[in-house]
Amino acid sequence: MKTMLLTLIAVLFCIGGAFAQSNQGILEKIDNIRAPGKTFTFNLKVTVHTPEKEQVTELFVRTKDSKKSLVFYKSPASEKGKIMLMVDDNMWIYMPGNRRPIRISPQQQILGRVSNADVARVVFNLDYRVDSVKNGRIDNKDALSISLKARTAGAAYSSIDVWAEKETYRLMKADFFALSGSLLKTTHYRGYETILDAERPTILEVRDSMKKDEYTVMEYSNMKVEETPETHFQSTYMERLSSR
């Protein structure tokens, strides 16, 4: 009897583990659509739309081993030369006018409703774990509704609800929540194009939940698999990168 009970517990653990692995596997498939690998580069144009103005910022991003990113500001002229570095949950900003890298928190947002992490991180699975996966429908398509929870207190959001096409795992929409549980923003993933042998979203539209008349559009282009030396991902190196 005792042996049977132990066997049953072991089987239940295995099944639970398999489910968890399967859920995390779904998230990895979604991430693989957004990122062509662990090490790559891309251009990013961020346009913040408010009733008063339209502000465009052009960035160049280098990522390495998924968890390291360098974000170079190319325009506007007043921002040119600024660099942001992210290594795991560590973030620094280097402004040519400041002459030293400054450690910043993930909360320090840079462009409209887009946070540092939104720009520097392309994948979810480093900062979030799958809490649940449900079937549903969105935009008249069968979809998976995946609830993500932050792995650490340093993650940009407390939780994220992600919607992806059931057949293709293509991201469709994500709701981002604060620790209080309030909805901060919603992102729609659009403009799917074949890039590096896969259909990937090139346009992200970010809508603020509080300011309904404001939204931010992130446009990805020129995605390449390209190596960046390890030493470049150090805050002390940032000054040397500013003019390259």
Add this chain to the structure above:
Amino acid sequence: MMTLLRASALLLLLSLGLLPIDACAEGFAFDASGRITEQVIYLDLKKDYLLNPGAGSASSPRWTNRLYLYESVTVSYKNARFVGRMRPTLLSTPGGYSEGDFLTDDAYVEMRFQDRYFAYAGKRNIREGVAYGANPVDFLGEKKKVDWTLREEERRVEREGNYLAGLDLFFRNATLTAIFAPHLSGNQQEEDRLLLKAAFLLERIKTDATLLYYYGDKPGAGLAVSTTAGHSLVLYTESALRWNEGRGKIRMISARTPRTYALVDPGDDSGTYLNLVVGGQYTFDNKVNIIGEYIYNGEGYDACDWRNYIDFVKYAHVNREKGFVSGLMSSYLAQANSITTFGQMRRNYLFARINKPDIGGKIDGSLVFVGNLDDRSCLLSPSLVYRLNDRVALTASAQFFIGNKDIEYGMIPWQNAVSAGISVFF
């Protein structure tokens, strides 16, 4: 003639700066960026202050117009690069006085080896430290002149560099640095200085740590640490232990009229002292960022030293006004001016800054408070940056110095300062 030459150099650089230069050829790269700023500064000069006219700092005009270019140029060829950051400046006043100056923050050549070893030589403004209100570990920059009319964050950035030679070695999550800044008669008055530095990233605990050793006129060792705590908070501390020399102190030698005072040579007062900053910055959901720092300045005067200093200044001021041995009194005041460094006179300070970016989508607003906890004098400095478009920004800032005329911030020669300007970025 010199003014004309400097003005011509300024115009030439202005023209160069306006060119949209960003060239690149085989192994060669050229990049230029910067801004032109036109700024009007008004100083609400006090009619009567203790470190009074005739002793140095009172000749400032009320209105000053400052036109300056901040030009950053980088020329790279293969493994070498030249970095230049210049500030040609033209100052003019309503009285018709004008003065040109060509300030060089950086002008150095750097060689790169294997992308991880760098050797450089020339003039370079190196800024150390993690804090905002004070940087005890900023050893090479500690004697640089502070321009109070600049916005707080610009004061330690826009300053002339040191002539030096250095070596940086990069390893995984660690950087080692050695810098030598020699005494150069006529160009660099400080004695030979050496700075050794080791910077580490402790990735798992989200912490940067920098250890420094400094040999120079005031030898010392320093430590700077910063860490991220959760989603919104960054905490940091930096400290420097200095030995052998502290701030010069005033001692009365004789009470017989006229009194005799002497500045005690800090070298005779040997010992160690600690400079320390502990602080943090927090960012709220609505992007408001607040910084709070406690600053301990071990070199500053304690209550007794301050009383000696202020008695000395008052004695010289009152007697000079009366015309009593005015030559001696003027020399006393000149001596007092030479040891007065506002913001570093006492031991305990509080620094705070609140910043709200993106007000109405175009305005960045800040309010800085620096308080002397020993005498309760303080500085309040609001500033606004209004972005007209991607290339043009309007700036306005003010400094209000609060305190009686015999306490630190109340001793500054002007009660308030206001400046407004326009910057064009290129």
